[in-house]
Amino acid sequence: MAAPKLSAISTRAPKSADKEKTKQKTARLISELDELQNLLIAENKNALLVIVQGMDASGKDGVIRNVFGSLNPLGVSVKSYKAPTAEELSHDFLWRIHKHVPAKGMIQIFNRSHYEDVLITRVHGWCDDETAVKRMKAINDFEELITQHNHTTVLKFYLHISQKEQQERLQERTHDPRKMWKYNEKDFDESRLWKKYMNYYQQCFTACNKIPWHIIPSDQNWYKEHLIATVVHNALSKLNMQYPGLKK
Amino acid sequence: MAAPKLSAISTRAPKSADKEKTKQKTARLISELDELQNLLIAENKNALLVIVQGMDASGKDGVIRNVFGSLNPLGVSVKSYKAPTAEELSHDFLWRIHKHVPAKGMIQIFNRSHYEDVLITRVHGWCDDETAVKRMKAINDFEELITQHNHTTVLKFYLHISQKEQQERLQERTHDPRKMWKYNEKDFDESRLWKKYMNYYQQCFTACNKIPWHIIPSDQNWYKEHLIATVVHNALSKLNMQYPGLKK
Numbered sequence: 503m504a505a506p507k508l509s510a511i512s513t514r515a516p517k518s519a520d521k522e523k524t525k526q527k528t529a530r531l532i533s534e535l536d537e538l539q540n541l542l543i544a545e546n547k548n549a550l551l552v553i554v555q556g557m558d559a560s561g562k563d564g565v566i567r568n569v570f571g572s573l574n575p576l577g578v579s580v581k582s583y584k585a586p587t588a589e590e591l592s593h594d595f596l597w598r599i600h601k602h603v604p605a606k607g608m609i610q611i612f613n614r615s616h617y618e619d620v621l622i623t624r625v626h627g628w629c630d631d632e633t634a635v636k637r638m639k640a641i642n643d644f645e646e647l648i649t650q651h652n653h654t655t656v657l658k659f660y661l662h663i664s665q666k667e668q669q670e671r672l673q674e675r676t677h678d679p680r681k682m683w684k685y686n687e688k689d690f691d692e693s694r695l696w697k698k699y700m701n702y703y704q705q706c707f708t709a710c711n712k713i714p715w716h717i718i719p720s721d722q723n724w725y726k727e728h729l730i731a732t733v734v735h736n737a738l739s740k741l742n743m744q745y746p747g748l749k750k
Numbered sequence: 751m752a753a754p755k756l757s758a759i760s761t762r763a764p765k766s767a768d769k770e771k772t773k774q775k776t777a778r779l780i781s782e783l784d785e786l787q788n789l790l791i792a793e794n795k796n797a798l799l800v801i802v803q804g805m806d807a808s809g810k811d812g813v814i815r816n817v818f819g820s821l822n823p824l825g826v827s828v829k830s831y832k833a834p835t836a837e838e839l840s841h842d843f844l845w846r847i848h849k850h851v852p853a854k855g856m857i858q859i860f861n862r863s864h865y866e867d868v869l870i871t872r873v874h875g876w877c878d879d880e881t882a883v884k885r886m887k888a889i890n891d892f893e894e895l896i897t898q899h900n901h902t903t904v905l906k907f908y909l910h911i912s913q914k915e916q917q918e919r920l921q922e923r924t925h926d927p928r929k930m931w932k933y934n935e936k937d938f939d940e941s942r943l944w945k946k947y948m949n950y951y952q953q954c955f956t957a958c959n960k961i962p963w964h965i966i967p968s969d970q971n972w973y974k975e976h977l978i979a980t981v982v983h984n985a986l987s988k989l990n991m992q993y994p995g996l997k998k
Contacts, residue, residue: 509887540928544928544931545931546931559811563822563824566822566824567822567823567824567876570823571820571821571822571823572819573819573823574814574819575810575815575818575819575821575823575826575827575859576811576814576815576828576830578823579823579827579828580823580824580827606884611823660881660887676996679993679995680788680792680993682993682994682995682996682997683792683793683794683993683994685996685997687997689933702815705851711915725938745927745929745930745931746931747932748924748930748933749930749933749934749935
């Protein structure tokens with residue numbers, strides 16, 4: 503599949519999309535995820551890894567809450583990757599990732615991921631181009647490993663927002679009392695590096711597209727949630743899962 | 751608080767309880783948990799550990815799904831404890847437990863727990879009485895540690911079902927295709943040890959009641975879920991949480 507080209511993709515829903523109808527469809531898809539997850543657990547043959555990437559305030563937490571929030575907590579787990587610890591830095595960059603890949607029957611969500619090791623690290627000059635190329639090769643190998651050797655479906659989402667939308671959301675955090683806890687002054691500094699980020703994201707999409715990226719127009723949450731629910735629903739449906747019979 | 755006496759507690763709802771009204775109340779409580787969890791995450795001061803114990807088919811999975819199933823997956827995690835691995839057995843019995851206690855802001859659910867180390871182990875003679883007494887002392891100390899040193903609220907639930915109800919549920923697994931995957935022949939063998947289990951459970955409730963046990967009549971799921979939702983709601987409300995202001 504051809505790698506997606508970020509600059510050619512809108513951050514907004516097409517004008518023809520009907521918000522209310524789309525929301526109804528999303529609600530139906532999400533309600534059906536419940537039974538698909540039950541099958542995933544019961545059959546215990548496949549695993550699902552969902553990688554959520556995006557700039558600050560692109561709505562990663564909202565996806566986790568609104569698309570995956572009604573699943574059975576027994577079978578879904580979220581790992582949020584922050585700056586690596588000293589112990590993590592003393593290992594290869596996939597060491598802390600490998601620990602948290604899903605077991606059979608499980609849905610694992612990565613809130614940020616190993617892709618940060620070729621994104622924020624490059625933007626700030628902590629990872630040079632040569633290392634980045636090697637890392638992206640290692641990422642491809644790693645994703646192939648868990649796909650082939652533990653029946654893991656890997657879904658990679660980039661939440662595509664405009665810088666203007668991001669600025670509005672970051673501003674909102676400075677005056678909405680329910681959102682102030684998310685405010686971080688440094689997010690504004692990172693935002694100034696937007697073009698660099700887009701460049702390095704594009705390189706990820708090009709170099710690591712063996713398992714394809716889904717670029718999700720995310721300025722509007724209802725549209726973002728619809729697209730992601732659709733992809734997840736399709737991926738689980740394609741597994742053709744069955745309830746196992748009685749163990750002998 | 752006086753330790754609960756299992757033999758004096760019914761496994762059923764009182765006759766006066768109104769099923770439909772109770773279910774409505776439960777739905778309201780659960781919908782309010784969402785905002786309480788949001789506060790827990792935002793404030794990042796307290797943690798919640800929910801321990802779910804009970805015989806096979808007592809409805810532990812159902813509690814997790816139905817009471818905690820609409821929480822934000824970002825802030826809730828389930829750890830199911832099974833038979834310990836060789837590595838776990840080569841450590842003290844709380845080693846594998848301590849790893850999974852909740853961080854501040856998090857809700858952690860234990861599906862079975864360290865209590866199995868003074869239950870199934872005693873029933874089968876893998877743990878003698880003297881060791882059990884020492885373990886129960888260690889459990890008290892451990893629960894005190896996380897309560898006092900990481901602001902953890904510990905809620906301990908025993909799902910109280912009758913052996914008759916259990917038998918019916920185990921039988922159901924042999925002919926309901928959606929439940930066959932849960933069937934395990936050995937559950938019937940364990941059921942024959944019912945009296946022994948009740949005796950050792952009672953010893954836990956007596957010796958480990960510094961943080962009190964909640965004995966939940968669980969023959970009817972609607973009543974079980976109502977009681978647990980109530981306890982969780984009360985516990986989170988009592989924390990008097992506030993959204994933090996802007997970080998300086």
